[in-house]
Amino acid sequence: MAVGIKAKAALTPTEYAVLGMLGDLGRPASGYDLRKAIDQSVGLIWGPSKTQLYTVLGRLVESGLLNRQVVEQRERPDKHLYEVTRAGRSALRQWLARDEDYRDLQRASDIVLLKTFLGRQGDRRAIVRQLAALRDAYAARLSTYDAIWQRRRPRRNDYAGLALQFGMLRARAAVEWVENALHELSGG
Amino acid sequence: MAVGIKAKAALTPTEYAVLGMLGDLGRPASGYDLRKAIDQSVGLIWGPSKTQLYTVLGRLVESGLLNRQVVEQRERPDKHLYEVTRAGRSALRQWLARDEDYRDLQRASDIVLLKTFLGRQGDRRAIVRQLAALRDAYAARLSTYDAIWQRRRPRRNDYAGLALQFGMLRARAAVEWVENALHELSGG
């Protein structure tokens, strides 16, 4: 066992996103670099604010999931280069394989999407399993929506009805996407 | 001006959700009642946890947006009945009419959806305006996605590509829904 390192049971999704993004880059990067990389890719799915990024990097170093090298610079603040440790890769892989709680569907969906984005760093079957679970959860949600939709009487300017439709559309889009993703990942 | 009441500049979306839900019910309700009502309706869009609900109700009373009556009960904890005040209705109407920041699209989208749900308590044109803005923001996001999609080379097990597709699907679904909603609200 390693000494002097606090291994937390689980990290926040933001921490995994940062860890995963650094792993995806495949080379050491500074917070500054990382931020730019994130903005152009995962950022659309999951992104910490600028200051959060630095805080998170610090936390990950403390947990032993990242290595930090300090590169001294003249006339500039020192640059910190971060690299994923073996423990970091292991933690990421475990998280990628761990099932989510699908009762908070919005949250679960965001997380599974993030996991999919980082999927090549983990076990394909685990991702597939979670995608299937996500599909089922959305399907269940869809029938909930349908039930509500049925026992609703039509009215003019039906704001609540419109909001409901949005939920249904979203759920349907999610199911479609998952079906397709499963096909790509199982067949390919 | 009212005395002894702290009027905050703006509330959190959660607070507006609670305020709006209570307004939507149209009758005084306890936290307990409210929670059940929320679970079956807005809950799918926006829902505070159980304890948050009580905290929020307290805050809204302090701000003068809700009235609280205590109903004494034997053998049970006293029941607190909440009712929206005139100031509360006014605050809700102002929020429903206020434009959002669409740079955080996920957030903006959730909020506009919530506003749509509560729309009948506000000015229809303001809702329409915000829906139009949301559509534009999603359209912009779509072209961002398209640009990224174009300059991406095909590969096997393209996890990142799958995640990207999800974003695109979602964005397209959102645009479609908004178009339809605008049609319903403008035409009706």
Place this chain on the structure above:
DNA sequence: TCATTCATGTAAGCCGTTACATGATTGT
């Protein structure tokens, strides 16, 4: 006998946002 309904909260803790701080170099 055990879970559910009714009915409310407090306490602890933490993640994340916003504002503030520094400062040289390079391009317009």
Place this chain on the structure above:
DNA sequence: ACAATCATGTAACGGCTTACATGAATGA
């Protein structure tokens, strides 16, 4: 002369989650 790029953070604040607490009545 001004903005952007590079490069890092701290401080304050606050909302939200999770765990804990109480307790009678009712139905399976």
